[in-house]
Amino acid sequence: xxxxxxxxxxxxxxxxxDVALRCDPISGxxxxxxxxxxxxxxxxxxxxxxxxxQLDKSGLPSDRFFAERPxxxxxxxxxxxxxxxxxxxxxxxxxxxxxxxxxxxxxxxRLSIL
Amino acid sequence: xKEVEQDPGPxxxxxxxTVAFNCTYxxxxxxxxxxxxxxxxxxxxxxxxxxxxxxEDGRFTAQLNRASQYISLxxxxxxxxxxATYLCVVSHxxxxxxxxxxxxxxxxxxxx
Numbered sequence: 001x002x003x004x005x006x007x008x009x010x011x012x013x014x015x016x017x018d019v020a021l022r023c024d025p026i027s028g029x030x031x032x033x034x035x036x037x038x039x040x041x042x043x044x045x046x047x048x049x050x051x052x053x054q055l056d057k058s059g060l061p062s063d064r065f066f067a068e069r070p071x072x073x074x075x076x077x078x079x080x081x082x083x084x085x086x087x088x089x090x091x092x093x094x095x096x097x098x099x100x101x102x103x104x105x106x107x108x109x110r111l112s113i114l
Numbered sequence: 115x116k117e118v119e120q121d122p123g124p125x126x127x128x129x130x131x132t133v134a135f136n137c138t139y140x141x142x143x144x145x146x147x148x149x150x151x152x153x154x155x156x157x158x159x160x161x162x163x164x165x166x167x168x169x170e171d172g173r174f175t176a177q178l179n180r181a182s183q184y185i186s187l188x189x190x191x192x193x194x195x196x197x198a199t200y201l202c203v204v205s206h207x208x209x210x211x212x213x214x215x216x217x218x219x220x221x222x223x224x225x226x
Contacts, residue, residue: 031212033212033213033214035214035216040122040218041218041219042118042201042203042216042217042218042219043158043201043214043216044216045213045214045215048212048213056213059213091157091158093214095212102148102160103160103212103214105157105158105159106157107156107157108157
């Protein structure tokens with residue numbers, strides 16, 4: 001069966017541009033997480049959805065970051081007015097229930113801001 | 115100070131060696147504990163959960179000491195294919211969203 005799918009795999013943007021990263025979770029998974037992984041670091045939590053509800057966005061670093069999951073399946077992470085410090089791998093994970101592990105991760109989107 | 119601390123390494127060991135990784139966590143509300151493995155430029159994958167009684171999966175043994183807030187992973191008879199970054203991960207209690215809190219990761223390089 002299909003795992004978590006993320007697109008694009010790589011994204012290069014100029015500073016100040018807006019970017020949109022897509023996550024297609026495992027079918028039927030109610031929980032969806034976004035993480036940011038800087039080079040040489042572990043992933044850091046950004047935001048969490050249960051179905052279409054964004055229940056936790058405490059990890060979003062600034063108001064330039066926005067995430068949505070309007071129909072409770074595909075999610076989009078949008079970064080406005082990108083800055084160089086936004087360069088990182090953005091990982092999406094899904095699970096069948098927030099209390100049940102494991103979270104299944106996608107391959108990530110590697111974002112480079114020039 | 116990070117909530118989950120690991121020695122980043124790298125640990126360079128010969129094939130067949132036994133290697134141990136340690137990690138400490140600062141939040142006593144942590145309820146669930148895991149080791150994830152991440153290969154270069156790939157996504158993290160669950161290696162094993164960690165239970166208070168300790169648990170073993172083949173060559174891998176994980177232990178948890180709640181009093182000391184300390185987690186360990188032991189790899190016996192290392193293989194070349196064990197070369198990867200090992201991430202220590204915790205999750206908080208039932209009131210939490212289930213988000214995972216990762217350590218920096220410990221890099222293991224197994225050499226022939």
